[in-house]
Amino acid sequence: MSLVADALLTAAAGFMLISIVVLYRAVKGPTMQDRVIAVNVVGSNTVVVAALFAAATDTPGALDIALVYALLNFLMSIAISKFTVERGGVL
């Protein structure tokens, strides 16, 4: 179990580094939708990190956090893409 826990935590660290790299696009990137896509990717990486944390440290409560965060992440993307268009017929 120790090897698996170490591997899961290392993968979580890798996902965090990837999220930090993706933040470059959220800061830089020239249109509104670029930022929304970057924040969406960071959010789904956050969900993965929460799930990996739950599996590595055997705290199943973090899985509920991951589920709720995935829902909120999806809702955030849909809401922003609706609000940035005047008529709102996005989906």
Added chain:
Amino acid sequence: MVTVTEAVVIALLFGGLFFAFVAAVGLIRLPDLYTRAHSASKSDTLGAVLTLGAAAIALDTGVDTLKLVLLIVFMFITNPTAAHAIARAAADQGIEPWTADDADPDGPADGDPADAGGDPDDPDGAVADGGDRR
């Protein structure tokens, strides 16, 4: 000695990290909003799903695995849908897709000050002009 479960978990973690890395590279390097949405929706979804599968195998109690399977199904449905909604909002706003004509023939667009400054006669140029991207 590495058991089969550990080997499967580590292989899935490697696959997930690889696809997440590919998604990040695509998000940084690709020239356009639409190509970036493509990278984010496909590669990032696959990377997240592979990694969540690794976590689901590592946690072998019933309810937690069920939650992770639910999370995987949810990721598969919502992540491309969100990217599609964002790209469609961009298309409704009139952001033009990048074409080969927008490519700078003299080399990387970063080194071209005439392109990077944006044109004052085109207020939409900052978003629509492919040459202005980084």
